[in-house]
Amino acid sequence: MKKFLVLMAGGLLLAGVMSANTIQFDCGGVSSAAGNTTLPTTNITCNTSAFVLPSGLTITDMYLIYQDDYSSGAPFVANSFVFNWTNVPTDFGGGPQSETVSGGSGSTTYLVHPAYLGNAGLWLVGTDTNAASFGTYYNKVSVLVGTVGSSGGCCLATGGTLTADAFLVFDYGLVPEPVTMLLVGGGLLGVGLLASKRRKKA
Secondary structure (H helix, E strand, O other): OHHHHHHHHHHHHHHHHHOEEEEEEEEEEEEOOOOOOOOOOEEEEEOOOOOOOOOOEEEEEEEEEEEEEEEEEOOOOOEEEEEEEEOOOHHHOOOOEEEEEEEOOOEEEEEEOOEEOOOOOEEEEEEEOOHHHHHHOOOOOOEEEEEEEEEEEEOEEEEEEEEEEEEEEEEEEEOOOHHHHHHHHHHHHHHHHHHHHHHHHO
């Protein structure tokens, strides 16, 4: 019976750990005029009002992601553009921050801090695990997630553009309940009893 209680409690704990969910919001962005190598300085805001937590779930952490890129660079030359982000929320590390995007007719190199994510110009700005700040971004019609512009850079073909976007990602999962915590505690107690019994047999 003790073994059964241990397995049951352990299963509940595992289920709680694995019941995580993620929702991503495309906050939108800005593009330059065709052929224009300057990105207009623009505030990027996010609408997360569609996100309503189901009962019994809570936000566990948030991620802010930026993406900077260009299309149709000038042929046969090395093209490079600097994207500058200001008003970066302090919950995600603050700013200013920047990314340099380079390549030929299409981008191939992305110099950015702190974390390039592998897709063209996509990078992790920061992670927020402070529950006290989640309400600033959750279920809001408009929340500022950064201001972007560009400085210098060359070159684009006639129809080429610079683009910048932002994404806000929420992880959320089960809220530990007293009954669940009691079962987990009971499971740990059961592990201790089994270990004690084995030591006595030995």
